[in-house]
Amino acid sequence: MTAEPLPHDELRPSSSSAVTVLFLHAFPFDRRMWRGQLGALAALEREVRAVAVDLRGFGAASSLPRVTPPSIDALAADVERTLDALGLERPIVVGLSMGGYVALALARRAQAKLGGLVLADTRAGADSEAARQGRAANVERARAGGGAAVFAAMRPNVFAHGAQPEVVDQLAAIAADQRAEGVIAALEAMRDRPDATPWLASLALPTTVVVGAEDALTPPSEAELLARAIPGARLVTIPGAGHLSNVENAPAFDEALRAAIERAG
Numbered sequence: 564m565t566a567e568p569l570p571h572d573e574l575r576p577s578s579s580s581a582v583t584v585l586f587l588h589a590f591p592f593d594r595r596m597w598r599g600q601l602g603a604l605a606a607l608e609r610e611v612r613a614v615a616v617d618l619r620g621f622g623a624a625s626s627l628p629r630v631t632p633p634s635i636d637a638l639a640a641d642v643e644r645t646l647d648a649l650g651l652e653r654p655i656v657v658g659l660s661m662g663g664y665v666a667l668a669l670a671r672r673a674q675a676k677l678g679g680l681v682l683a684d685t686r687a688g689a690d691s692e693a694a695r696q697g698r699a700a701n702v703e704r705a706r707a708g709g710g711a712a713v714f715a716a717m718r719p720n721v722f723a724h725g726a727q728p729e730v731v732d733q734l735a736a737i738a739a740d741q742r743a744e745g746v747i748a749a750l751e752a753m754r755d756r757p758d759a760t761p762w763l764a765s766l767a768l769p770t771t772v773v774v775g776a777e778d779a780l781t782p783p784s785e786a787e788l789l790a791r792a793i794p795g796a797r798l799v800t801i802p803g804a805g806h807l808s809n810v811e812n813a814p815a816f817d818e819a820l821r822a823a824i825e826r827a828g
């Protein structure tokens with residue numbers, strides 16, 4: 564019996580020789596944060612099969628049961644089942660922030676099934692004690708007001724100076740759609756994630772590390788550490804962007820993505 568894939572949007576090429584890209588969203592959002600990238604890939608001359616999934620607990624995957632205890636590895640297992648169910652051939656996995664944690668966990672459990680990585684605005688390290696305390700405060704916020712309340716607390720640190728109000732509103736609307744249960748499970752999973760740093764040296768996939776120049780949550784200094792620890796990784800800094808670099812400066816992000824596709828494929 565084939566497992567059910569995660570809910571997803573898909574860009575389908577007409578040729579079977581297309582390169583494949585899989586998008587993993589940040590917290591507390593869903594697959595809609597990648598709409599711009601799906602549009603940009605559709606406009607490329609090169610044929611691309613692209614899939615953007617909702618991770619368990621978010622978007623249309625909010626009805627999936629909670630895994631106990633929640634873990635980033637369990638989210639990666641869902642994604643691995645999705646690769647198999649959809650027949651995604653060695654995709655370039657693009658993960659932003661929480662999506663990057665899941666991408667690293669996926670690479671750790673199924674590196675041979677992947678064709679490359681784009682790790683955006685993310686880190687390999689585990690939560691610090693201060694970050695763990697911040698998770699507890701966000702669990703309380705989520706209980707009181709779901710994704711909207713968590714986003715409201717994150718918002719001052721998420722965007723670059725001068726971010727476009729329509730971009731901020733678009734992300735606020737996606738966050739407001741997320742249910743408390745899924746948001747809390749993700750907070751617990753992120754809080755308890757292991758330090759992936761010791762394993763990075765064994766990563767043998769073409770990897771691009773992307774970071775918003777004004778990312779205050781996973782700053783460029785973190786991205787440099789990540790890129791240095793992964794053999795052969797390239798680092799791309801996105802000007803005029805904070806933590807959500809794919810929506811804050813989509814043209815520059817799309818260019819980095821296009822280069823990563825050329826490199827991997």
Ligand code: MLT
Nearest residue numbers: 589590660661662753780
């Ligand atoms: C995200 O954008 O996914 C979050 O900032 C990740 C985190 O809270 O560690």
